[in-house]
Amino acid sequence: MRPDSIPRRSLVAALLVLLTSAIAFGQTSGGAPPTIQFFMPNGTLPDREVRFTLMSDSGRVEIYYSDSKGRFVMSPMLGLKSSAEYRLVAQGDGTTYDTTSVTFKEFGIYQIQVFLRPHQPPATKPARVVDVAEFDSVAPETARQAYADAMRSYKAGQTQEAVKGLQHAIELYPDYFRALNDLGVIYMKIGKLDLAAQVFEQAIKIGPRVYYPRLNLAKIYTRQGKYKESSRMLEQLHKENPGLSEVRIALGDVLLAMNKLDEAEPHLRAALADAKLEREAAGDAHYRLGMLLNRRQKYDAAIRELSLAVEVFPNSARSHLQLGGALLQVNRIGEAERELLAAYKIGGTQMGGAQLMLGQIYFMRQNFESALQAFEQYLADVPKAPNAAEIEGVVKKIKIALNKE
Numbered sequence: 001m002r003p004d005s006i007p008r009r010s011l012v013a014a015l016l017v018l019l020t021s022a023i024a025f026g027q028t029s030g031g032a033p034p035t036i037q038f039f040m041p042n043g044t045l046p047d048r049e050v051r052f053t054l055m056s057d058s059g060r061v062e063i064y065y066s067d068s069k070g071r072f073v074m075s076p077m078l079g080l081k082s083s084a085e086y087r088l089v090a091q092g093d094g095t096t097y098d099t100t101s102v103t104f105k106e107f108g109i110y111q112i113q114v115f116l117r118p119h120q121p122p123a124t125k126p127a128r129v130v131d132v133a134e135f136d137s138v139a140p141e142t143a144r145q146a147y148a149d150a151m152r153s154y155k156a157g158q159t160q161e162a163v164k165g166l167q168h169a170i171e172l173y174p175d176y177f178r179a180l181n182d183l184g185v186i187y188m189k190i191g192k193l194d195l196a197a198q199v200f201e202q203a204i205k206i207g208p209r210v211y212y213p214r215l216n217l218a219k220i221y222t223r224q225g226k227y228k229e230s231s232r233m234l235e236q237l238h239k240e241n242p243g244l245s246e247v248r249i250a251l252g253d254v255l256l257a258m259n260k261l262d263e264a265e266p267h268l269r270a271a272l273a274d275a276k277l278e279r280e281a282a283g284d285a286h287y288r289l290g291m292l293l294n295r296r297q298k299y300d301a302a303i304r305e306l307s308l309a310v311e312v313f314p315n316s317a318r319s320h321l322q323l324g325g326a327l328l329q330v331n332r333i334g335e336a337e338r339e340l341l342a343a344y345k346i347g348g349t350q351m352g353g354a355q356l357m358l359g360q361i362y363f364m365r366q367n368f369e370s371a372l373q374a375f376e377q378y379l380a381d382v383p384k385a386p387n388a389a390e391i392e393g394v395v396k397k398i399k400i401a402l403n404k405e
Contacts, residue, residue, distance in 0.1 A: 033080075037111050038070035038090065041097055041118035046070035050116075051262075052090040056081075065262075074112075088114060094242035095119060095270075121242070136178050143172035147179050154186065162186060177206045181213050193220050211241055215250060222254045230254045245271040249285045256292055265292055283312025287319050294326055302326040310339075317347030321354055328357055337361050352381030356391070363394075372398045 038050045050066040060079075066072040074080045085105045092098040097116035104112050136144075150165025166183040170176050180203040187196035197220050203213040214237055221230035234251040241247055248267040255264035268289040271277060277285070290305035306323035313319055324339030337358065344354040359374035375395050379388060 033074050033076060034082075035111050036066070036072040036074065036088070037113050038066055038072075039113065039115045040070075041116055043115075046116075050090055052088055054080075055087045055089070057085040090114065090116060092117070092119065093266075094238060136176060139169075139173045139176050143169045143176055143179070146172060147176065147182075150179075151182070154182075159186060159190060174202075175206050177203055177210075180206070181216070184213065184216060188216065188220065193224060196220055211237055211244065211247070215247060218254070219250055222250070222257060225257075227254055227258050231258065245274040245277050245285075246281060249281060249288065252285070252292075253288050256288060259295075261292055261295060265289070268292065279312055283309050286312070287316070287322070290319075290326070291322055294322060297329075299326045299329040303330070315346055317343045317351050320346065321351055324354065325357060328361065333361055333364070349381040352378050352385075355381060359391075363398075368398050368402055372402070 038046055038052075040046055046066070046069065048068055050070050050072075051063065052066070052072075053061060053063050055061045062078075064072060064078075080086075085103065087101060087103045089099065089101045090097075092100070096119055098119050100114065100117045102112075102114055139147075146165055146169035150162045150169060153159075153165055154162035163183065163186055166179050166186070169179040170183065173179075180199045184196045184199040184203065187193070187199065197217060200213045200217040200220070203210075204217065207213070214233060218230045218233040218237070221227070221233070231251070231254045234247060234254060237244070237247045238251055248271040252264040252267035252271070255261075255267070268285050271285045272282060272289070286305045287309035290302045290309055293299075293302035293305060303323065303326045306319060306326060309316065309319045310323055320339045320343035324336045324343060327333075327336035327339060340354040340358050340361075343351045344358075347354075355374045355378040359371045359378060362368070362371035362374055372395060375391050375398070378385070379391055379395070382388070385391070
């Protein structure tokens with residue numbers, strides 16, 4: 001319905017309702033609705049948005065964001081009422097301020113000031129709680145020798161021999177923490193996720209305060225699509241170890257999988273700001289951030305991140321695929337073709353999406369023979385693609401144009 005077709009009486013009534021609500025909300029504060037103003041622990045204004053939850057006494061719960069200076073207008077247009085009592089909870093960022101909660105009722109207060117609590121790093125755990133050497137020091141010599149032999153096999157590229165050796169070490173000493181964790185890592189790398197999860201769970205029972213088997217288990221949950229379990233575990237790990245960039249990258253990854261882009265991006269950027277971040281971990285973070293920026297359609301920024309990822313992982317088909325897609329979006333056709341061909345050469349049929357984009361490139365160039373070949377390869381690689389019928393139609397039209405049908 002067009003605005004000029006709305007009955008005048010209904011329009012006037014709606015405007016009166018909105019006007020009345022606004023007046024009722026701000027009548028004791030000069031007609032303007034109150035604002036929430038956040039302050040950092042040192043008394044300055046925030047330099048970024050603050051995410052917070054408002055819970056009303058009626059049971060309504062909503063998540064909001066302040067502006068970049070920590071200000072939020074409690075507009076009646078959002079359904080906020082001056083007569084309600086609210087509990088505000090601002091989630092801590094793990095570095096500068098901790099979770100802060102206040103309760104207030106407007107009652108004519110024009111500005112509700114919220115001073116964020118200073119960040120208090122968690123108390124350092126006694127070294128004995130996380131000393132892996134202590135766990136393994138009581139392992140019998142036969143188990144330690146089996147472990148050493150297994151790791152030599154693994155370094156020599158003999159993965160199956162390494163698995164058998166670690167399994168033997170664990171048979172000799174079932175509480176062999178290091179052997180359990182390393183066996184889980186190998187299982188992860190060869191795609192045996194269920195077996196990896198089992199040995200990580202055993203390792204966690206032995207060393208519940210050691211972070212990396214928990215981190216690895218959370219990564220498995222992400223790969224298995226168990227996003228809630230993964231995010232819950234990683235949030236706890238981040239709370240315990242806010243300085244661990246590996247945890248931030250894994251948390252950013254699962255939040256990205258859950259399409260929570262606003263929450264994922266700060267974790268990835270914080271990890272990349274860590275000067276001590278290892279090169280491979282940085283490459284992974286660049287790739288995840290590049291994917292996120294592609295989803296936000298910020299293609300130039302995505303290209304920068306994905307180019308860095310490709311530098312670290314030149315044999316990563318997915319990095320080449322994402323980079324090729326971003327380049328195609330900004331009309332850098334020659335570079336896009338190069339990256340997409342690299343993606344398909346490395347990943348084969350698993351990178352069927354590369355053939356779809358290559359088909360688009362060749363079609364734009366009016367190289368219809370190559371476009372036909374690329375589209376047909378895409379349909380062969382991804383037979384259950386949601387756009388299969390559409391691509392089949394394009395293929396048919398190209399064949400008619402080339403007198404092949």
